[in-house]
Amino acid sequence: MRNVLRNISYVITSLCIPLLAYAAIDPSAVSNSITITAIFTRLTQVFNLIIPFLVLLATVIFLYGIVKYITAGGDEKKLEEAKSVIVWGVLALAVMLTAWGFVKVLIDAIFGTENLPPLPGPDLTPFL
Template identity: 45%
Template structure:
């Protein structure tokens, strides 16, 4: 499992390399990163969920073995911590984006005047 995680994390720069070399401006690089990022986040959430479920399965099938029980608890704990951190960071980012109107759209400029479209 650890080898798979290290292998996947080590290939992320290789996945971004074609986008960076073909890109002409920083905007196109950011667009490429923005298009890849949701997929990476989904994989990380899936991985944390799998770790949590692996912990549950290990805990249930331990059969009274203290070593397997503690291993299952450890997997469950780290799966929950991973999910919590990812969801909390997503919530903080959305709070900042919505608070400072960074999501694009329209800027209200005052009464009687129409908004400026971005």
């Protein structure tokens, strides 16, 4: 179990290392005015970075539950534990995606469709 968690932490850490590039901020681009739009924009940027990793984590938990279920070998206690992990993984995915969708609808209602933030994840336009 510890080896699995260690390997998962290695993968998550290696995926997060490129985010360190966001730490470099151009001082000339920083504005002294703080507006509600700037606050929502910053929160949207932060959530767009965090949500994909949370979805990945919930998916890994779900898949871990499936592996536990398959390897339970008919032991009722292990089967119940595996079912619990699967349910929590699916529930985590459902809650995160529902909350993300609700926030998108709320932002659309407040700011209109032209100000909607992009979907979370990398920008793939150079590859299209």
